[in-house]
Amino acid sequence: xxxxxxxxxxxxxxxxxxxxxxxxxxxxxxxxxxxxxxxxxxxxxxxxxxxxxxxxxxxxxxxxxxxxxxxxxxxxxxxxxxxxxxxxxxxxxxxxxxxxxxxxxxxxxxxxxxxxxxxxxxxxxxxxxxxxxxxxxxxxxxxxxxxxxxxxxxxxxxxxxxxxxxxxxxxxxxxxxxxxxxxxxxxxxxxxxxxxxxxxxxxxxxxxxxxxxxxxxxxxxxxxxxxxxxxxxxxxxxxxxxxxxxxxxxxxxxxxxx
Numbered sequence: 001x002x003x004x005x006x007x008x009x010x011x012x013x014x015x016x017x018x019x020x021x022x023x024x025x026x027x028x029x030x031x032x033x034x035x036x037x038x039x040x041x042x043x044x045x046x047x048x049x050x051x052x053x054x055x056x057x058x059x060x061x062x063x064x065x066x067x068x069x070x071x072x073x074x075x076x077x078x079x080x081x082x083x084x085x086x087x088x089x090x091x092x093x094x095x096x097x098x099x100x101x102x103x104x105x106x107x108x109x110x111x112x113x114x115x116x117x118x119x120x121x122x123x124x125x126x127x128x129x130x131x132x133x134x135x136x137x138x139x140x141x142x143x144x145x146x147x148x149x150x151x152x153x154x155x156x157x158x159x160x161x162x163x164x165x166x167x168x169x170x171x172x173x174x175x176x177x178x179x180x181x182x183x184x185x186x187x188x189x190x191x192x193x194x195x196x197x198x199x200x201x202x203x204x205x206x207x208x209x210x211x212x213x214x215x216x217x218x219x220x221x222x223x224x225x226x227x228x229x230x231x232x233x234x235x236x237x238x239x240x241x242x243x244x245x246x247x248x249x250x251x252x253x254x255x256x257x258x
Contacts, residue, residue, distance in 0.1 A: 029186075040154055043146075055139070059205060072243070078232075082232050086231070090113055090226075105126070112126075112223075151189075152190045158183070165183070
């Protein structure tokens with residue numbers, strides 16, 4: 001889905017240029033691209049630790065993929081295992097920790113309550129995990145936000161460099177038009193890449209982080225409810241506060257039918 005919106009935005013810009021009578025080939029320039037993207041890579045790499053830079057590029061597939069969250073399925077899962085725990089004790093949940101399909105963070109919480117840790121200790125350790133994850137995700141998003149800040153500046157630098165070349169060739173009027181056009185391509189590349197690539201990627205990573213934090217917050221509350229021995233109905237109502245109105249209505253339907 002993310003790549004589709006990028007393509008749509010790019011096509012819309014190019015199509016508008018063509019409708020105004022421009023030639024698509026006029027938007028292509030190797031030298032301006034080298035100045036802008038080479039400068040952005042250099043500046044971003046200089047200000048970012050190599051480990052963070054590698055992690056940021058490693059997160060790019062997450063931007064392209066449309067990761068779906070299913071909070072309703074998560075709530076139903078908690079209802080099922082809470083019922084088992086109330087009937088047979090917490091040790092019955094050990095089988096869940098051996099299931100490879102169970103979310104690792106959820107497995108981490110279940111392991112702690114099976115080991116007999118206090119509720120406050122379990123919650124504290126899980127919240128610390130979420131905080132560490134959020135900091136890690138924020139550092140990745142900042143890499144692309146920094147690139148989005150450098151790109152327009154690199155575009156201006158490229159344009160100034162091009163105009164210097166133009167001024168050095170005033171004696172040949174026939175070459176001035178193409179040289180000026182090439183010079184302003186750098187500004188175009190800088191502004192377009194910042195607003196179509198770098199800043200949107202940073203924003204997308206932030207949105208994905210918010211989605212994951214919400215999901216993990218649900219898991220923390222679910223783990224806490226199991227440890228306290230809450231009934232599945234009470235747990236559903238409590239976890240339902242994380243849902244939007246449409247999802248909450250879907251959650252309530254089975255209860256109404258019963």
